[in-house]
Amino acid sequence: MTSVAEPIAAEPTPPAVPAKPRADAVTLPVVGERELRLDLFRGLALWLIFIDHLPPNILTWFTIRNYGFSDATEIFIFISGYTAAFVYGRAMLEQGTVVASARIFKRVWQIYVAHVFLFTIFLAEISYVATSFENPLYSEEMGILDFLKQPDVTIVQALLLKFRPVNMDVLPLYIVLMLFLPPILWLMRRRADLTLALSVALYALTWEFDLYLPAYPNGVWAFNPFAWQLLFVFGAWCALGGARRMSRILSSQVTLWICVAYLLAAFWVTLTWYIPQIHHLLPRFIEQWMYPINKTDLDVLRFAHFLALAAITVRFLKKDWPGLKSPWLRPMVLCGQHSLEIFCIGVFLAFAGHFVLAEVAGGPWMHLIVSIFGIFIMSAAAWVFSWYKRVAAKGGTRAKSADANADFAGGGA
């Protein structure tokens, strides 16, 4: 696999063409220093997704889903939208819509291959379990392996992204979202607010008419792309100038207090899930209005929770905070810079972690060790990718043609 990180500000690319005299509705932010906050939080999201994919353990209590409505998936999708719009928006400006779209499709292909690769690993694992495991206690649960009896259907359904085993739902969503990035970007560069409005409209229609994508053998996509696109498009909108235009709202005191109040309220509601004794303190009518908080269709409460978190984060964590460059946060930042590879490694490690916990030993300490060791591997891998990228970039500038280099910069940098 080639390096497929999306650079926020690609080092080897030439300095930005200072605002071409074209009638763009939005201007791209000037290439400056890499926006480390995005890397940091995407890295954090990847770690949290990994931890949430493992069986519950002590570290699970540090994941944000225990303290409010939204979880790491929201962060991941938003930042993916932001960075994708940033990178490919620039490409559209510099190379034109066709070339930029081609580069986006190349990226989609890479994600698809990554997904199929993970599915193969999954198949290997469960085939092993299926043939080596005969327990009369679990004859019912073993029915899950019935699909191995008809690989002709199952594998085709997996290639169509309809059959997705546990923990493999995020990449198909990402694939679909990226597939529609060219038209989104095309429109957004001309009418940014209209694009966002259309996205909100699609989201509303999804809720009104129950739009969904079917899954195999039954059910629906665990992350409904019709709903989750809102977060992705919103990220893209922020990247292409929306964030700057919102800066006055973001810095107002009123916004701050609304966000704080909402986060506290959400925290209080989540407390009632874990402490049944205070459950009765939640008024019945709020409960009826609020539940269920739908993850598949990105519930408004979840979206609002993410917005509140994001607003508070950008307010208090400044772009130039020196801590962003501290060695302590370096592993997280590096993971965020190689999101696709690290995501795949995370899913694989979650499989492997389950396997180790099941086959070798369980217990809370083993859980903790597996989690920490997994994060360590993810960070080490990210470090290796960065190192390789640096070395390859040094040698590459001499050897490769300008075109190849640009292509490389498209997938990675």
Next chain:
Amino acid sequence: MRAIWLTMLAGLLVTTPVRAEDAAVPVCEVPAYLLTSESRLPKVAGVVKPGGKLNILVIGSRSSVIGASDSSAAYPGRLQAVLREKLPGVETNVTLEMYPKKTAEELAPTLGKLVEERKPDLVIWQTGTYDAMRSVDADDFRNALDEGVAAMKSAGTDVVLMNLQYSPRTETMISGSAYLDNMRVVAQQHDAPLFDRFAIMRQWNEAGDFDLFSASPGLELAKRVHDCLARALSTFLIDAAHVNPAELRIQR
């Protein structure tokens, strides 16, 4: 690479002693909080008296039996035996109605009628596994549970919900958490006790009472697990019904 990994693991497995194998009588202790419920079983409490008749109907799936073996070894049969022992003077009958490969949604509309026909004092509805395997929409699952429990209660029986088995080997394939959560929610809504089979079995596994990961456990392990489940269930039911078995003995 992976093959090496697997071989290494297999090697480890072989050398790991099978812990519960030597003990004749399983320990299988369950922490007290898993055996109590704030919800009550008024119907059961009403019939558990000297000369009373307690009819329990288990609505189950394939995990209510052990393969094709003798049904008296599975937990419904064992429950009957244990309850008869614990509640002398009460004629306890446990029957199993098995619905393999049925989701809660498919089952729920039929449950009211089933209860009217059989007139049990208590229904133990063991469900969730097949729904989790089919990854049925969690909301649909909850609505079906809601409907089923409401129908059975209004047909005049106590209801206990029993959730999924703890099955470490299939954890990467079957994601049970949404179903476990929803069963808890519905149980709370209807004030029906929830027998947390999942947590109990996980507890046993972690305490080393049973090696539920064992690759070749045979029938014996399954039988012992079911026996322990039945014992835990009997304690749970007696606690929720607020009956004192000692009093039954005195009156006899």
